[in-house]
Every structure is written in structure tokens, then in C-alpha cells.
Amino acid sequence: MIHAKIVSFTDRGADTAARAAAVLADAHVERYARTVDLSLRYTSLSRFAQQAMVDCDLIVFVGAAGIAVRAVAPYLAGKAFDPAVVVIDEAGRFVISLLSGHLGGANALTQRLADGLGAEAVITTATDGRGVFAADTWAAAHGCTVADPDKIKHVSGALLRGEMVGLRSAFPVDGRLPARLDLNAPAESGICIGYDTAAQPFAHTLHLVPRIVHLGLGCRKGTPVERIEAAVRAVLRQAGVPVQALCAAASIDVKRDEPGLLLFCARHGLPFDTFSAARLAEAGEGFTSSGFVQQTVGVDNVCERAAVVSAGGGRLLCRKTAMDGVTAALAEAPWRVRFDE
CATH class of the missing domain: 3.30.420.180 (CobE/GbiG C-terminal domain)
Known part of the structure; x- marks a missing residue:
């Protein structure tokens, strides 16, 4: 179950936060309305963000994107560790995927919240914008751990440039491969699915480990x-x-x-x-x-x-x-x- 914290800063934002919580009805959601709940009005947003970055899967800021950026920036640990961070404007017109769009699931959660609120989803990751296969999104959806997140940029970069990307798997592969993924062709960048994280079939090898x-x-x-x-x-x-x-x-x-x-x-x-x-x-x-x-x-x-x-x-x-x-x-x-x- 997703553990989410939603924080708002105005009365109107508190209403939008309540609607967002309803969209996430299957999650464990905590709401922090800093103008509605007087006990929160003078609490530290920085301390809130610090704790939420450690114990949450999703943080939703209902307010300006700048507030969210300044709140979480000191506590960023890397794409393999950061939770999903999403921003919703106080009127609930736009839902922005701010951080951890793929591995943390922020892009999918942004779309879900936008659909539930009748808002517009704002997703800026290049692979999503151009309909290109995203290895980290696929990994998250299929129960795999990305063993070396720093290699994601090589695979995504090659796909965005229109280059072939190799695929090697220790497990049977079903279905039609995404465009520009190849099980046999040599490639500079590629994906290796299995337990052997030391294998280097490509110059830039991204290892996906199934958690099974x-x-x-x-x-x-x-x-x-x-x-x-x-x-x-x-x-x-x-x-x-x-x-x-x-x-x-x-x-x-x-x-x-x-x-x-x-x-x-x-x-x-x-x-x-x-x-x-x-x-x-x-x-x-x-x-x-x-x-x-x-x-x-x-x-x-x-x-x-x-x-x-x-x-x-x-x-x-x-x-x-x-x-x-x-x-x-x-x-x-x-x-x-x-x-x-």
C-alpha cells in the first residue's frame, strides 16, 4: 500500500487536497492543511519534508511548485531512493510530476490524480513525451530493482537518439519487444535482466533484477x-x-x-x-x-x-x-x- 502525505497552504488548497486524498482512497494518506489546522500553521515545512522523504512513497504539495522544490531539495538522495513528489495547484487544474517520475512512480500517480481531479497532467520526462520505452518505468511495473540507476541515462539517451539498445535476459521473454530493443544485435548500451549484476554484455549495461x-x-x-x-x-x-x-x-x-x-x-x-x-x-x-x-x-x-x-x-x-x-x-x-x- 502506498504511504502518501499531502500538504496544502491555503483554504482552497485544503479542499483540493481532500479531493486528491479521495482519488488515492486505496493508499494510506495523511493530510496536512497548514491554514486549516492551526496546530500546523507555525510548524517547519523543512522538517516535514525531511521526514516525508524518508518514510513516504508519495508527497503531494498543493500549492506553488517553487515551495515544493525548496522544501525537498536539501534531502534528495538519488533517483533510486527518492519518493514520488507531485505538485497540484491550489485550484486543482494542473498536476505536475516533479520528482522520481519513473522509479518512484510519480508519472503514473500524476496521471491518476489528474484523471481523478479532472485536471491536466504535466509530465516532462523525455521518454514519456516522445513515447519511447523507459526501462525504469518498466522495471517498477514488473517488480524489478534497477541495480545501477546511473546507467539509465545511457539507455534512455540511446533510445531518444534513435539508436538500437541491446537486451539480454536470463528469463523467457514474452510479447513484442519495444521499438529499438533487440535481443541479438550488438549495441553500445543495453539492458540485462537477471541475477548476474557483474555481467557486462554492453559498454553501458543497465541491470534489472527481478524481485522473485x-x-x-x-x-x-x-x-x-x-x-x-x-x-x-x-x-x-x-x-x-x-x-x-x-x-x-x-x-x-x-x-x-x-x-x-x-x-x-x-x-x-x-x-x-x-x-x-x-x-x-x-x-x-x-x-x-x-x-x-x-x-x-x-x-x-x-x-x-x-x-x-x-x-x-x-x-x-x-x-x-x-x-x-x-x-x-x-x-x-x-x-x-x-x-x-
């Missing part, structure tokens, strides 16, 4: 997070999977409140799911079996089964790796590269 790997975990009670981190890093190295590919972690239900596991997941922004021994047993056969684990928790293996169940029955990428009281395994959910959706 589920991490299964088990540990002794009271295991510190540092040991869990080390075990996870070991299993990732063994499988040749970057940490950016992780999308969820899972274990058995008796570990649902294990502090080290919860802290590890919080640090990496991973949802943590737990399953009963009976549900883990339903994953079938062929897992690394342990009589001790069977006797202790009621199922012969936790980490491998939890990873596979979390991945919806996906493929086991890496079997149990045991290290300092921690066991970890990886499973991959089914996924394909899809265009023309």
Missing part, C-alpha cells in the same frame, strides 16, 4: 541478527543471487516473534511470513531432511520448505545452508519478461 526470490529461514532461539545476516549473505553468494532479488522471507510459525528474524526483515524491508508445520509438510518431498528438526518442530525441514511455500511452490534455488545456528535456503517464484501487457 523467497528466503527461507530457521534459527536457534535468541540468535542475533548479525549471524542471520551472515548466513543469508552466504546462501546468496552460493546461489549467485544479489540481495536485490529478495522479495520475502519465511519460516515456521513458532518463529513468528523471533527478534533476530524480525530485525533482519525490517532492515531489508522484507515481509516475514510464517507457516504451520502441517502447511510446510504439504510442500511435498525431496527436501533436506533432519530427524532432530522433525522431532523439535514437527516437520523435517524448515528453511527449504518455507522458501518454496512462500514462493507459491516455486523452484528451489539453493538448499539449506547452515551457519552459526542459522539455516537459510532460497526459492524462485515463476516469472517471465513480458512486454505489450
Whole structure:
């Protein structure tokens, strides 16, 4: 769920902010009307922006674009980290995508807000303006992490100049490729979809990593997070999977409140799911079996089964790796590269 904060500066702007919040009804929206709520009138806008840049997916300023620019400018961290920032004039006639149009989703949110308000969307990114494929927009829409955002400019620049851009994928590709993307032709700039972020098939290689790997975990009670981190890093190295590919972690239900596991997941922004021994047993056969684990928790293996169940029955990428009281395994959910959706 999107976490959004909307701030307005006039009574008319507060009305527009309320309408904008209604358009984002499926999001968690906080509204800050600085003239309507007297408790906010003399609060620091800079402090508001600083906090919002850290804990929000979307910040909407209802007022002048200059106010928004000055508020967020000191806290910009880069296109891979900044949230979407959108500006709406107080009358609700224009919705402007100001920051993080592609990776942060500001362009799509701008269009959504404009449609809902009956306003005009103002989107200035060149690829959108000229109908050119935007790799970062595609990545965000298809659950991929951009491993090296600084390479986006090379790919987008080549496409805008009308040059061919290469595409290499470790996964099956469905659909007709966007214009000027080629799976075989040599190119100076290109996109590489997969786990190998060290591969350099092009002089300028943009790596997109699908977030489809589920991490299964088990540990002794009271295991510190540092040991869990080390075990996870070991299993990732063994499988040749970057940490950016992780999308969820899972274990058995008796570990649902294990502090080290919860802290590890919080640090990496991973949802943590737990399953009963009976549900883990339903994953079938062929897992690394342990009589001790069977006797202790009621199922012969936790980490491998939890990873596979979390991945919806996906493929086991890496079997149990045991290290300092921690066991970890990886499973991959089914996924394909899809265009023309």
C-alpha cells in the first residue's frame, strides 16, 4: 500500500487536497492543511519534508511548485531512493510530476490524480513525451530493482537518439519487444535482466533484477541478527543471487516473534511470513531432511520448505545452508519478461 502525505497552504488548497486524498482512497494518506489546522500553521515545512522523504512513497504539495522544490531539495538522495513528489495547484487544474517520475512512480500517480481531479497532467520526462520505452518505468511495473540507476541515462539517451539498445535476459521473454530493443544485435548500451549484476554484455549495461526470490529461514532461539545476516549473505553468494532479488522471507510459525528474524526483515524491508508445520509438510518431498528438526518442530525441514511455500511452490534455488545456528535456503517464484501487457 502506498504511504502518501499531502500538504496544502491555503483554504482552497485544503479542499483540493481532500479531493486528491479521495482519488488515492486505496493508499494510506495523511493530510496536512497548514491554514486549516492551526496546530500546523507555525510548524517547519523543512522538517516535514525531511521526514516525508524518508518514510513516504508519495508527497503531494498543493500549492506553488517553487515551495515544493525548496522544501525537498536539501534531502534528495538519488533517483533510486527518492519518493514520488507531485505538485497540484491550489485550484486543482494542473498536476505536475516533479520528482522520481519513473522509479518512484510519480508519472503514473500524476496521471491518476489528474484523471481523478479532472485536471491536466504535466509530465516532462523525455521518454514519456516522445513515447519511447523507459526501462525504469518498466522495471517498477514488473517488480524489478534497477541495480545501477546511473546507467539509465545511457539507455534512455540511446533510445531518444534513435539508436538500437541491446537486451539480454536470463528469463523467457514474452510479447513484442519495444521499438529499438533487440535481443541479438550488438549495441553500445543495453539492458540485462537477471541475477548476474557483474555481467557486462554492453559498454553501458543497465541491470534489472527481478524481485522473485523467497528466503527461507530457521534459527536457534535468541540468535542475533548479525549471524542471520551472515548466513543469508552466504546462501546468496552460493546461489549467485544479489540481495536485490529478495522479495520475502519465511519460516515456521513458532518463529513468528523471533527478534533476530524480525530485525533482519525490517532492515531489508522484507515481509516475514510464517507457516504451520502441517502447511510446510504439504510442500511435498525431496527436501533436506533432519530427524532432530522433525522431532523439535514437527516437520523435517524448515528453511527449504518455507522458501518454496512462500514462493507459491516455486523452484528451489539453493538448499539449506547452515551457519552459526542459522539455516537459510532460497526459492524462485515463476516469472517471465513480458512486454505489450
